[in-house]
Amino acid sequence: xxxxxxxxxxxxxxxxxxxYNRAAWIxxxxxxxxxxxxxxxxxxxxxxxxDLHPGRFGPVGAAFLADRIWPQLVGPDIGCGMALFRLDxxxxxxxxDKAARRLAVLEDGAxxxxxxxxxxxxxxTGLIGPEALGTIGGGNHFCEVQVVDEVMDHTRTDLQKDDLxxxxxxxxxxxxxxxxxxxxxxxxxxxxxxxxAAARYLALHDAAIRWARVNRALIASSASEAxxxxxxxxxxxxxxxxxxxxxxxxxxKGAACPEGGLVPLAGSREAPxxxxxxxxxxxxxxxxxxxxxxxxxxxxxxxxxxxKTRSDLAALTRTRFGGRVICGDRDLLLEEAGQAYKDPDQVxxxxxxxxxxxxxxxxxxxxxxxxxxxxx
DNA sequence: ATGTTC
Numbered sequence: 001x002x003x004x005x006x007x008x009x010x011x012x013x014x015x016x017x018x019x020y021n022r023a024a025w026i027x028x029x030x031x032x033x034x035x036x037x038x039x040x041x042x043x044x045x046x047x048x049x050x051d052l053h054p055g056r057f058g059p060v061g062a063a064f065l066a067d068r069i070w071p072q073l074v075g076p077d078i079g080c081g082m083a084l085f086r087l088d089x090x091x092x093x094x095x096x097d098k099a100a101r102r103l104a105v106l107e108d109g110a111x112x113x114x115x116x117x118x119x120x121x122x123x124x125t126g127l128i129g130p131e132a133l134g135t136i137g138g139g140n141h142f143c144e145v146q147v148v149d150e151v152m153d154h155t156r157t158d159l160q161k162d163d164l165x166x167x168x169x170x171x172x173x174x175x176x177x178x179x180x181x182x183x184x185x186x187x188x189x190x191x192x193x194x195x196x197a198a199a200r201y202l203a204l205h206d207a208a209i210r211w212a213r214v215n216r217a218l219i220a221s222s223a224s225e226a227x228x229x230x231x232x233x234x235x236x237x238x239x240x241x242x243x244x245x246x247x248x249x250x251x252x253k254g255a256a257c258p259e260g261g262l263v264p265l266a267g268s269r270e271a272p273x274x275x276x277x278x279x280x281x282x283x284x285x286x287x288x289x290x291x292x293x294x295x296x297x298x299x300x301x302x303x304x305x306x307x308k309t310r311s312d313l314a315a316l317t318r319t320r321f322g323g324r325v326i327c328g329d330r331d332l333l334l335e336e337a338g339q340a341y342k343d344p345d346q347v348x349x350x351x352x353x354x355x356x357x358x359x360x361x362x363x364x365x366x367x368x369x370x371x372x373x374x375x376x
Numbered sequence: 377a378t379g380t381t382c
Contacts, residue, residue, distance in 0.1 A: 027382090056377090078377095123378055139378090141377085172377090173377090173379090174377090183379095240377090329381055
């Protein structure tokens with residue numbers, strides 16, 4: 001990665017706060033990245049969370065406070081986030097294989113009329129189009145039916161054990177990536193807060209954020225319609241964005257911004273997810289918290305960790321909870337295997353230990369939808 | 377991450 005300003009030595013390193021202990025699985029390269037970014041010009045504070053892992057331009061699972069805007073600390077998927085919905089479908093009415101088949105409608109995206117109406121309601125008409133709206137995308141994105149396994153704090157939710165939920169992880173699809181790639185090279189040194197380049201970036205960024213929220217809502221709408229029920233939003237939290245924060249700019253990269261004091265923490269297809277309450281009482285955490293378990297192993301290394309026989313790959317489509325995984329892309333199926341991710345219970349233990357979050361509910365995966373198609 | 381693509 002390296003400091004993007006060659007030759008310029010930063011006067012001082014930002015304050016670095018690490019919210020994990022020795023028991024946490026942290027890749028040394030991610031910590032090196034955290035320390036390097038802390039030395040970038042104008043950086044005043046950085047926070048690393050227990051899901052920390054290496055990224056392209058800096059670590060993922062971290063928040064960065066600076067006097068300028070660094071688009072690479074938001075990354076290409078501007079507006080990516082996790083939205084959790086409650087489904088008004090009794091668990092006994094969910095047939096896993098039938099649900100798995102019906103969720104294939106997500107491959108098509110949203111109905112065009114519905115998409116245009118949703119964009120209009122979000123004030124995006126004329127700013128950003130409906131193409132790919134309602135689609136999940138690739139990588140770590142998914143739409144997952146989950147069941148509430150236990151409610152730990154009934155004061156923060158009306159969820160009950162055995163309720164069904166939908167967790168949607170998606171972002172701005174090609175929009176954010178296009179915005180990032182379309183920037184002139186001056187982004188490599190950060191945008192001065194008052195510059196025209198910053199204003200142009202922020203306008204596009206804000207539209208991508210809103211588009212990504214609409215995208216998650218439409219994914220949930222399509223999924224719940226396919227399952228014959230309705231989805232009610234619990235919270236929708238963004239984890240890739242830059243926002244004003246105490247006279248500076250707060251960058252979140254794989255670090256969630258709570259909504260109504262709540263955040264979903266995604267586990268994996270082989271591990272629980274959690275609904276967290278975030279008291280926001282630790283200023284060094286920069287109003288942020290983990291959005292998931294975090295990768296343990298990078299994508300390429302997963303190809304050497306799992307055998308690719310027909311039966312080994314078939315085993316990846318069933319989970320230890322008896323759940324289903326729909327992923328017609330063989331590479332993606334193993335790159336996103338449960339073992340590629342850290343233990344969410346360990347992540348939660350660290351967050352709770354530092355006073356950043358408490359578990360409200362534990363949810364188990366039942367149907368993890370990625371894609372029907374892809375590589376043969 | 378990606379209207380990515382050997």
